[in-house]
Amino acid sequence: MANDEVDDHLVARRTFAAAVAFMAAQPGGPERTLALHRRRPDGYCTGCVHTLAHWPCTVARIALCAVAGHN
Secondary structure: OOHHHHHHHHHHHHHHHHHHHHHHHOOOHHHHHHHHOOEOOOOEEOOOOOOOOEOOOHHHHHHHHHHHOOO
């Protein structure tokens, strides 16, 4: 990886970790999010209706990490 790619990867990881920490700090946030962003039978996310996303979508991934205690 080039240095720019490494820097971009680190920024992305820090940004994701910040999102996980923010969601984990919201009382019931991860659980409410996962109640909306569930896997449909066709493999897409129930919560991502404007732009279909395969499940787990980014929001669900953040919530799953928040529930698991990862940041």
